[in-house]
Amino acid sequence: NAGVTQTPKFQVLKTGQSMTLQCAQDMNHNSMYWYRQDPGMGLRLIYYSASEGTTDKGEVPNGYNVSRLNKREFSLRLESAAPSQTSVYFCASRDGGGDTEAFFGQGTRLTVV
Amino acid sequence: GQSLEQPSEVTAVEGAIVQINCTYQTSGFYGLSWYQQHDGGAPTFLSYNALDGLEETGRFSSFLSRSDSYGYLLLQELQMKDSASYFCAPMDSSYKLIFGSGTRLLVRP
Numbered sequence: 001n002a003g004v005t006q007t008p009k010f011q012v013l014k015t016g017q018s019m020t021l022q023c024a025q026d027m028n029h030n031s032m033y034w035y036r037q038d039p040g041m042g043l044r045l046i047y048y049s050a051s052e053g054t055t056d057k058g059e060v061p062n063g064y065n066v067s068r069l070n071k072r073e074f075s076l077r078l079e080s081a082a083p084s085q086t087s088v089y090f091c092a093s094r095d096g097g098g099d100t101e102a103f104f105g106q107g108t109r110l111t112v113v
Numbered sequence: 114g115q116s117l118e119q120p121s122e123v124t125a126v127e128g129a130i131v132q133i134n135c136t137y138q139t140s141g142f143y144g145l146s147w148y149q150q151h152d153g154g155a156p157t158f159l160s161y162n163a164l165d166g167l168e169e170t171g172r173f174s175s176f177l178s179r180s181d182s183y184g185y186l187l188l189q190e191l192q193m194k195d196s197a198s199y200f201c202a203p204m205d206s207s208y209k210l211i212f213g214s215g216t217r218l219l220v221r222p
Contacts, residue, residue: 031208042200042214043156050208058209090155092210101146102210104155 002026006091006105013081013112021076021108023091029103030096032074034058034066036087037107043090049074081112115139117213119201124219125191133186133199133216141206145177145184148212151197156212159186161204188218196220 007022025032030051035043035058045058047066055066063085065077074093078085088109094102116138125131135145144163148156162168162177162184174187188195198215 031210033210035212040217043212045209045211048209056209059211092156094210096208101158101161102148102156104157106155 004091004093004103004105006089006108008108009106010109011111013078013110015082015112017081018077018079019081020078021089021091021110022073023075023105024073025091025093025103026072027093027095027103028071029093030071031094032068033092033102034064034074034076035090035092036060036085037090038087046076046089081110083112086110086112115203115205115209115211117201117203117211119199119213119216121214122217122219124221126221127191127193129191130187130189131191131218133188133201133218135184135186135201135213137182137184137201137203137213139203139205142179142182143204143206145175146202146204147175147186148200148202149197150200150215156200159199191220193220193222 004025033048034046049055049068052071088107091105092102094100118136146161147159150156160175167176172189177184200212200215202212
């Protein structure tokens with residue numbers, strides 16, 4: 001099993017450009033998450049989807065939109081990229097609430113110039 | 114709301130024991146998870162405590178006190194490869210998964 005797959009792995013954008021980060025999981029998990037991690041910092045939750053068909057804001061949602069396309073896929077869109085959005089973005093999934101372990105993708109390293 | 118506190122950095126010597134603390138405030142608390150992240154890598158799950166007390170998994174143990182809203186991760190027989198960041202994450206009745214700011218562990222020879 002591939003687990004959680006993120007594309008692309010690296011991306012450079014110019015200020016004002018838009019892009020979509022893709023995330024897919026093959027573990028039949030219900031919940032999916034998007035985080036950003038700035039250098040030397042912790043993981044901050046951008047948006048999450050508790051189950052297919054639902055999405056909710058996390059700690060830092062401004063400047064982002066998400067789509068839970070189906071049970072497998074959860075995309076993150078930057079409509080008008082800003083240098084402050086330069087970060088490493090991680091997607092994660094888990095089976096549900098409670099004690100279930102979260103699995104992370106390998107991250108997308110995004111630079112906005 | 115939810116709040117988490119962890120020390121930002123801990124340094125220890127190879128072969129020693131180190132404890133990384135986590136205090137939390139969250140409603141609908143279920144339990145406390147710990148994750149490890151090496152530089153340049155993705156976080157990986159280490160442990161989960163639902164009940165008070167110590168859970169041991171090899172060289173790593175995790176402790177929870179629900180009444181004190183406190184937990185810790187204990188790493189024994191430290192190895193150089195244990196140099197990483199460690200995050201606590203309280204599990205609650207929502208589906209949110211919020212992490213602490215992380216503790217950077219530096220293991221010295």
